[in-house]
Amino acid sequence: MGEAIVITSGKGGVGKTTTSANIGTALALQGKKVCLVDTDIGLRNLDVVMGLENRIIYDLVDVVEKRCKPHQALVKDKRFEDLLYLLPAAQTTDKSAVTPEQMKTLINDLKQDYDYIVIDCPAGIEQGYKNAVAGADKAIVVTTPEVSAVRDADRIIGLLEKEKDIEPPKLVINRIRNHMMKNGDMLDVDEITTHLSIELIGIVADDDEVIKASNHGEPIVLNPNNKASIAYRNIARRILGESIPLQPLEDQDKGVFTKLKRFFGAK
Amino acid sequence: MASAFPIEVKIFMKKRQNVIIKGTKEGLTLHLNDDCSFQELKDELDEKLSANERDHEKRPLIPVKLETGNRYLSEIQREELKSLVRQKKNLVVDEIESNVISKEEAEKTRRENEIISVARIIRSGQILEVQGDLLLFGDVNPGGKVIAGGNIFIMGALRGIAHAGCFGNKQAVIAASIMKPSQIRISDLINQTINRVRNDDNHEMECAYINHQEQIVVDRLQGLIHIRPDLTRLEGGR
Incomplete structure (x- = not known):
């Protein structure tokens, strides 16, 4: 019997689909053994990101309307x-084509065969x-270090806390731009976590490679050396129960001079 | 003659006074018997007050206090007694005191005087509403709202909206460990910007209240001792 994890954010465009993938x-x-479920009926993207x-x-x-068996879809x-x-969403209809009860039955069926069901939630x-x-x-x-995204995350957390079947939600802060956080132009990680006061399960740096990979239909985690990829892999390991410290946000590839300075103990 | 005895008892019972009038410094106090029927009481009250009636029209009104003991009076009955007394020239009912109140009233008083403690974060889109005072262990996030009939005490950060004294109590205060509200309301006043009494940066533990100029202001928590002494409910102590 597997477990179902919903990836949600409230606000659109913060990276729910990328994070799910x-x-x-x-x-x-x-x-x-993982099954991705796209519930963004009418505006599906998870299939594109996954290629x-x-x-x-x-x-x-x-599947819900019994035109086919789950495994066929x-x-x-x-x-x-x-x-x-991947269980793709329909593109031709809209959200009202499915009811929460039908979804519950479907997810429970899938849980029999998979270790993890990752549900990509639409915005709103x-x-x-x-x-x-x-x-x-x-x-x-999922949130980003923007006031509007944090506000919506707060709203969503409030709603999730009312769902008695769901464990307390965990937080992913996506699209972190280190230089902006340092300058105080963006909310920093501490500020966001104290504000939302839920457990942080990962931080992901903003990286051009993520967008590139998504456009090629190859999730960034398949690239073992990318920073965002490592961040996502760490999130997965934390989901599996490992305790891994948060990665430092600083860029690793600093000049020789910085390395020398660090070697001599100067900051 | 043997049969006269019970009659005598009856007469004695009837003679027992249902209305006792006492004079105090503040005025008259009427002790009303709580054993007899309401009609009997009214009749006797009417009779007693008429007997005492003297013609002195120029005299000032004398306040009368009614003590009804363990009798529960409905609102209509209260009005009846009041008008009955008022008909007697210069008497006016100032206060009706009773040992008993209805369950409903008791419940209402309890709710209004209760401090309700809540351990929760009030997140965006959530509203927490209480009749009495609110003691919140947690934050009020932007977009969240707390409403109380009485005071609001927040042992965390207030970043959303707080509305104290929502039934019109202008004495109500709002206190928070971190006072950064998006809006503060007390009674029917609304403040979008915070008027701080002090201009230093030490914004720890502050309270909001309505000052003499009918404005909501924010000051150090310690200021409340002088501004709202009624907040202290403890009597005695060492």
């Missing part, structure tokens, strides 16, 4: 040997959100 892929890299768009035959609505990621699957707090959280056991709230 990368956490799901990272969990598969750890050898877990599985052209292999979709059936979708979530087809699941798209297998060939980069992984039978570990990573309406029907789509309700569908996405219906079957979830855990929740990860």
